[in-house]
Amino acid sequence: MENSIYQQISDDEHDEDEVVELEDEDPIIGSHIENGLLQGEAHPSNKPTVLYLLFFFLINSLAFGIIAVPRMNLVVSLVCRHALEGNEKPDSPPVIIGGFNPQCQSDEISSRTALIAARGNIIVGVLAAVVSTSMGRLSDRIGRVKVIAFNTVGLILTEGTLLTIATFPMSLDYRWLYAAYAIDGASGSYALTMAMASAYVSDSCAPSIRSIQIGRLHGAMFIGIAVGPLLSTLISKIGGSKLPLLVFYVSLAMRFFSILYLQFVPESRLTKTSQLIAEAKPRHLLRLTARSCKPRLNFSKLDPRAWIAHLIPSSVPSSAYLRRNLILLMLIDLLIYAGVMGTMEILILYPQVVFAWGATANNLFMSLVNLCRAAVSTLGLPLLVFLFQRSSFSSSKIAPSTTSTPTTTTTTTTVDEAHHPQSGADPLDKSLILTSLLIDLLGYLGFALAPSGALFTLCGALAAFAATGLASTEAALTKHVDGERTGELMGGLGFLQGCVRVVAPSAVNVVYSATVRRRVPGAAFVGIAGVLGVGVGLMGWVRTR
Incomplete structure (x- = not known):
């Protein structure tokens, strides 16, 4: 055993790294070195x-799915109440805050709601972009679960704010919705949780199975979002017009349960090491570590080239190829994310105007679409992996060079992956991403052209393949950096996704707001299909090992 181990601590105020030597004479650290904990091995x-994380995602997404449609109906009812105030007809029924109101299903109210959602997404996106960067880097020090808990607390405060606005609509008008958007953004929004979950998978799984494991997390999330609207319909029927906000109370209770559950989720290996060091070293080291872990936004370090160079140093073999792939895969991930985020609100508003759907039909549609996403993530993704691997294996048997030395080739690949974790994307990653992009593109074109609600729902099943695209790109991205920089990579991706959340939903909602009055509301879906077409083109530039 060596006489000392080294803990590398990066100081945000300097470009160079500080290295703190820790003597293993310390009884606390020494005992755990013998157990292998400081080498990244958790206690069995x-x-x-x-x-x-699967159970956490299931509960958390179930809470989200329960209020997905009621939350939009809450915004619609608040805007409708403000618009109709003083102009109500004598026989017009009162607006039920948080409930479904047929008198609010008009082009004007739908347009106003889309604009408010666009402003709210700008607030959330800007704040989440800043917070995700800081929290992603901090997670490399304190672990992923603590950052997920921080985000969950923010979601609790957000839904508590919405519930307060809905409970006192006479005192708080719809403009207070922007406060809820601000709290959501300040906690990193759910994009931060997804980024930290991907980093957790990277800490716990081998590169060859990361896409499947991330797909399972997405599957658990979509199962919750799918079942949530069905439960929402049941809860709304139980509450009736007397308790229209009952779904919000149920969702809030589930959020509290999910954060309590996080107390039993073990942290990743980086946190275990940091905790042992913190217990063993004197106060001046703790102050140094705490100072280096403070999430600060240094504007001098926002140069994307410097960030990419830090993620993949020039000393790494094939660094130019890895950097190029990293940039392309990030762009593709952001294009897919733009399609998902940009259409969240109009997938509820569009069928209400075009097909005259009510709350029950909306809930059923969201359930079916998210069930398809769950099925694609948990069953479709492993099936695609199996089919592509089988096709690759069949091709390799035909190649004479591979047939002559099968054992040598396999052994070389395994050793290379073991000694060089920054192996880059492989042909399987490229096939998965390209397939999901093409099917997703067809789904959005179908949204714009569907003449009936049934075909619109069928197109939602096609668009569900965006889930495999996100899981595959995030898994491929983690193969381009070493484990010590995975949190920083995911935090940076969260920052970029926050920027996309500013632009994509705002642009799509503005386009929808303008075109719905001109009787061409499907134009927004055509635009998203064009964006995904750009992603298909970028895949041609991605190199595989």
Whole structure:
């Protein structure tokens, strides 16, 4: 055993890294070195695995799915109440805050709601972009679960604010919705949780199975979002017009339960090491570590070239190829994310205007679409992996060079992956991403052209393949950096996704607001299909190992 180990601590105020030498004479650290904990091995009884996060994602997404449609109906009812105030007809029924109001289903109210959602997404996106960058880097020090808990607390405060606005509509008008948007953004929004979950998977899983494991997390999330609207319909019927806000109380209770559950989720290996060092070293080291972990936004370090160079140093073999792939895969991930985020609100507003859907039909549509996303993530993605691997294996048997030395080739690949974790994307990653892009593109074109609600729902099943695209790109991205920089990579991706959340939903909602009055509301879906077409073109430039 060596006489000392080294903990590298990056100081945000300087470009160079400080290295703190830790003597293993310390009884606390020494005892754990013998158990292998400082080498990244968790205690066998509390080993971090993806299974711990699956239940959390299921509960958290179920809470989101329960209020997905009621939340939009809350915004619509608040805007409608403000618009109709003083102009109500004598026989017009009162506006039920948080409930479904047929008198509010008009082009004008739908247009106003889309504009408010666009402004809210700008607020959320700007704040989430800043917070995701800081929290992603901080997670490399304190672990992923603590950052997920921070985000969950923000979601609780956001829904508490919405519930307060809905409870006192006479005192708080619809403009207070922007306060809820601000709290959501300040906590990093759910994009931060997804980024930290991907980093957790990277800490716990081998590169070859990361896409499947991330797909399972997405599957758990979409199962919750799918079942949520069905439960929402049941809860709304139980509450009736007397308790239209009952769904919000149920969702809030589930959020509290999810954050309590996080207390039992083991942290990733980086946190275990940091905690042991913090217990063993004197106060001046703790102050140094705390100072280096403070999430600060240094504008001098926002140069994307410098960030990419830090993620993939020039000393890494094939660094130019890895950097190019990293940039392309990030762009493709952001294009897919733009399609998902940009259409969240109009997938509820569009069928209400075009097909005259009510709250029950909206809930059923969201359930079916998210069930398809769950099925694609949990069953479709492993099936695609199996089919593409089988096709690759069949091709390799035909190639004479591979047939002559099969054992040598396999051994070389395994050793290379073991010694060089920054191996880059492989042909399987490229096939998965390209397939999901093409099917997703067809789904959005179908949204714009569907003449009936049934075909519109069928197109939602095609667009569900965006889930495999996001899971595959995030898994491929983690193969381009080493484990110590995964949190920083995911935090940076969260920053970029926050920027996309500013632009995409705002642009789509503005386009929808303008075109719905001209009787061509499907133009927004055509635009999203064009964006995905750009992603298909970029895939031609992605190189595989």
